[in-house]
Amino acid sequence: MQALNSEQQLIIATVRRFVEKEVIPVASAMEHRDEYPHALVEQMKQLGLFGLNVPEAYGGSEVNSTLFAMIFEEISRGWLGLAGVLGTNSVMCDVLVHFGTEDQKRRFLPGLATGEKRGGICLTESNAGTDLQNISTTAKREGDIYRVNGSKLWITNARHGNTFLLLARTDVTAEPRHRGMSAFIFEKREVNAANGTMTISRDIEKLGYKGVETCELHFDHFAIPAENLIGGTEGHGFKQVMTGLEAERLNVAARGLGIARAAFEEAIRYAQGRITFGKPIAENQTIQNMLADMATSIEASRLLIYSAAEKRDRGERCDLEAGMAKLFATETAAKVSFDAMRILGANGYSKDFPVERYYRDAPLVVIGGGTNELQRLIIARNLLKKHKVNG
Numbered sequence: 108m109q110a111l112n113s114e115q116q117l118i119i120a121t122v123r124r125f126v127e128k129e130v131i132p133v134a135s136a137m138e139h140r141d142e143y144p145h146a147l148v149e150q151m152k153q154l155g156l157f158g159l160n161v162p163e164a165y166g167g168s169e170v171n172s173t174l175f176a177m178i179f180e181e182i183s184r185g186w187l188g189l190a191g192v193l194g195t196n197s198v199m200c201d202v203l204v205h206f207g208t209e210d211q212k213r214r215f216l217p218g219l220a221t222g223e224k225r226g227g228i229c230l231t232e233s234n235a236g237t238d239l240q241n242i243s244t245t246a247k248r249e250g251d252i253y254r255v256n257g258s259k260l261w262i263t264n265a266r267h268g269n270t271f272l273l274l275a276r277t278d279v280t281a282e283p284r285h286r287g288m289s290a291f292i293f294e295k296r297e298v299n300a301a302n303g304t305m306t307i308s309r310d311i312e313k314l315g316y317k318g319v320e321t322c323e324l325h326f327d328h329f330a331i332p333a334e335n336l337i338g339g340t341e342g343h344g345f346k347q348v349m350t351g352l353e354a355e356r357l358n359v360a361a362r363g364l365g366i367a368r369a370a371f372e373e374a375i376r377y378a379q380g381r382i383t384f385g386k387p388i389a390e391n392q393t394i395q396n397m398l399a400d401m402a403t404s405i406e407a408s409r410l411l412i413y414s415a416a417e418k419r420d421r422g423e424r425c426d427l428e429a430g431m432a433k434l435f436a437t438e439t440a441a442k443v444s445f446d447a448m449r450i451l452g453a454n455g456y457s458k459d460f461p462v463e464r465y466y467r468d469a470p471l472v473v474i475g476g477g478t479n480e481l482q483r484l485i486i487a488r489n490l491l492k493k494h495k496v497n498g
Contacts, residue, residue, distance in 0.1 A: 111174070115170070115174050118170070118174065118178070119174070119177055119178070119181065121154065122154070122156070122178050122181045122182065123181050125150065125151075125154060126181050126182060126184060126185035127185075129147060129150060130147060130182070130185035130186050130189060131185050131186075133147075134185055134186035134189070134461070134464075135458070135461050135464055137186075137318055138186065138188060138317045138318050138464055139317075139458060141317040141318060142318060143266075143267055143318060143319065143320065144186075144188070144189055144192070144318055144319075145267075147189055148189075148192055148222065151189075151192070151193065151222065152221060152222035152223075155167075155168050155220075156178065156182075156193060156222075157193065157196055157219060157220055157221060157222035157225060158200075158219070158220030158221065159174075159175050159178060159193075159197065160175060160197050160200050160201055160204065160354070161200050161204065161216050161219065161220040162204065162216075165212055165213070165216035165217050165220060166216065166217040166220040166221065167200070167216065167220040168220075171416070171420045172354075172357060172415075172416035172417070172419045172420045173413055173416040173417060173420065175197075175357070175358070175361075175416070176357055176358065176360070176361040176364075176412050176413070176416050177361070179193070179194070179358045179361035179362055179365065180361045180362075180364045180365040180368065180409075181365065182365065183361065183362040183363075183364070183365025183366055183369075184365040184366070184368050184369045185365075185369075186318065187315070187316055187362060187365070187366060187468040187471065187472075188316055188317055188318030188319045188468075189318065189319070190358075190362050190365070191263050191264075191316060191318075191319040192225070192263075192264060192319050194263070194355070194358055194359070194362070195226065195227040195228050195263045195264055195268075196219060196222075196225045196226070196264075197354070197355075197358060198228050198272065198351045198352070198354065198355050199215075199219060199226070199228060199270070199271075199272045199292065199351075200216065200219050200220070201350070201351045201354045201355075202272060202290065202337060202347050202348065202350070202351040203215055203216055203219070203292065203337070204216070205347070205350060205351075206290075206337050206338045206343070206347045206350075207292075207337055207338065208338060208339050210334065211292065211334075211335070211337065215270065215292055218270070219270065224269060224270040224294070225264060225268050225269065225270060226264050226265075226268025226269055226270040226271045226272075227262045227263045227264040227265055227268050227271055227272075228262075228263075228271070228272045228348075228351075229259040229262055229271050229272065229273040229274065229324060230242075230259070230272075230274050230348060231259060231260045231261045231262075232244060232257070232258060232259060232260055233258070233260055236260075236261075236478075237477065237478055237480075237481050239274065239345065239348070239349075240283070240284045240285050240288075240345065241284075242257075242274060242275070242276065242288070243257055243276070244256065244257025244258065244259065244273075244274075244275045244276065244326065245257060245275055245276045245277075245279060246273075246275035246276065246277050246289060246291065246331065247277070248277070248333065250333075251332065251333050251334075252330045252331060252332055252333055253275075253277070253291065253330070253331045253332075253333060253336070254303065254328045254329070254330060255273065255275055255291075255303075255305075255326040255328075255329040255330075255331060256326055256327060256328060256329075257275065257325075257326055258308070258323060258324065258325045258326070259273070259323070259324045259326075260311075260323050261311065261321055261323075262321065262322050262323070262324050263319055263320070263321050264319065264320065265307055265320055265321070265322035265324060266307060266310075266320045266322060267320065269294055269295050270292065270293070270294050270295075271292070271293055271294075271295075272290060272291070272292055272337075272348075272351075273290065273291045273292075273293060273331070274288060274289075274290050274344050274345070274348050275288070275289060275291065275344070276288055276289075277289040277341045277342070277344075278341065278342065281342070285345035285346075286342050286345075287342065288342070288344040288345040289336060289337070289341045289342060289343065289344040290336075290337040290338075290343070290344035290347045290348055291331050291335050291336055291337060291344075292335050292337060293331045293332075293335055296330070301330065302329070302330045303326070303327055303328035303329040303330050304325075304326070304327045304328070304329060305324060305325070305326050305327075305329045306324070306325050306327075307322045307323070307324060307325075308322075308323045308324070308325045309322065309323050310322050311323065313471075314467050314470065315464065315467030315468040315469075315470065315471055316468055316471040352476065352477065353419075353425065353426055353429055354419070355476050356429040356430065356432070356433040356476050356477060356482075357412065357415055357416055357419070357429050357432065357433070358476075359433055359437065359472050359475055359476035360408070360411070360412050360415075360429070360432040360433040360435075360436040360437065360472075361412055361436070362440075362472050363408070363433075363436040363437035363438075363439060363440035363469070363472040363473075364405065364408050364409055364412060364436045364439070364440070366440040366443075366444060366465050366468055366469050366472065367401070367404070367405050367408065367436070367439045367440045367443040367444065368405055369461070369465055370401075370440075370443045370444040370446075370447035370462055370465040370466075371398075371401045371402060371405055371443055371447065373447055373451070373460065373461060373462050373465075374397075374398065374401065374443075374446070374447035374450045374451065374462070375389070375398055377450060377451050377454070377460075378394050378398065378450055381451075388450070394450060397446050397449070397450060398450075400446075401442075401443045401446055401447075404435075404439040404442065404443065405439060405443065407435065407439075408432070408435055408436035408439045411428070411431055411432040411435050411436065412432045412436060414428055414432070415428035415429045415431070415432045426485060426489065427485070427486060427489035427490070427493075430477075430482040430485040430486045430489070431482075431486055433476060433477070433479070433482050434479050434482040434483065434486065436472075437469070437472040437473045437479060438473065438479060440465075440468075440469040440472055440473070441469040441470065441473055444462065444465040444466040444468075444469045445466060445469075447462045447465065447466075448462050448463065448466050
């Protein structure tokens with residue numbers, strides 16, 4: 108990893124100070140109440156965190172992928188739910204930056220960069236999660252609008268957001284199926300006969316990842332202006348979304364690293380202060396072995412993330428590296444949070460300590476951004492292609 112320059116060091120120091128002073132003191136209590144962090148979101152807007160991957164020409168700050176990952180690590184170390192508010196916003200920005208028309212960039216990116224426009228990505232359906240080609244939501248052209256019908260599931264920021272990225276079928280007969288898929292950006296609109304409806308049919312109750320809402324959306328002849336078709340041409344939505352998800356895997360990996368780091372820091376602090384049989388439990392070899400393994404996995408995760416980020420910044424494909432980083436860092440989050448709970452014993456199982464929150468949050472990053480089972484397939488296919496034997 109290249110050394111950070113003075114400006115980048117200042118950015119990280121500012122985010123870390125925000126997390127330690129404003130986020131960590133309130134995170135557990137708000138998470139237990141499943142309370143949306145309105146005040147913290149306003150502070151993130153003031154810090155410019157919504158425009159991290161938006162070019163300066165459109166009102167953003169456009170940091171490189173390594174710094175982007177470091178910022179997500181810091182925020183997730185404080186509260187994963189808060190990182191979720193930023194995460195889906197960054198995917199929308201990434202898709203627009205790479206594939207949006209100039210008009211779309213000028214209409215949406217400045218608002219997304221300030222956080223005034225923010226929301227979610229409408230991809231997953233009840234029968235289409237990992238297999239996005241199986242979506243059934245349709246968008247049919249009618250003059251200067253598209254009429255959308257169908258449902259989307261697991262939509263982060265659905266209630267408190269106002270701008271969304273949608274993947275839908277514009278050609279139901281296309282083969283292969285991904286060639287009939289298009290991406291749109293849309294805003295919540297007043298419900299009337301002309302606009303159709305987009306309704307939140309339910310909020311999904313979750314084990315963890317609380318504070319930020321996750322909902323099911325239903326579209327009934329919902330109108331999206333044709334000018335909001337990403338790139339202006341039908342049939343490219345699958346590629347556009349998958350490119351955005353490559354970047355998302357890096358930010359999900361960084362979120363996993365943040366969870367693991369928070370759990371480790373709590374565990375090593377507790378181990379040095381907890382006295383049993385006349386000495387700190389940190390002096391027990393078993394505890395030392397656990398701490399050593401936790402720290403080593405965290406550092407390995409960090410290096411995998413930075414390696415993938417640097418390759419992406421060079422403009423190279425990094426699906427192999429991003430898949431490895433996402434797989435390892437999120438599995439590390441699950442393992443380290445569980446081991447931290449074991450080190451704390453009964454206290455780790457109590458809401459009096461934040462370790463139980465880390466343990467509940469970790470499965471989300473294992474599953475989200477493409478399940479780790481999918482990451483293994485992506486990794487294996489790239490390795491087989493890279494090491495193909497002729498003859």
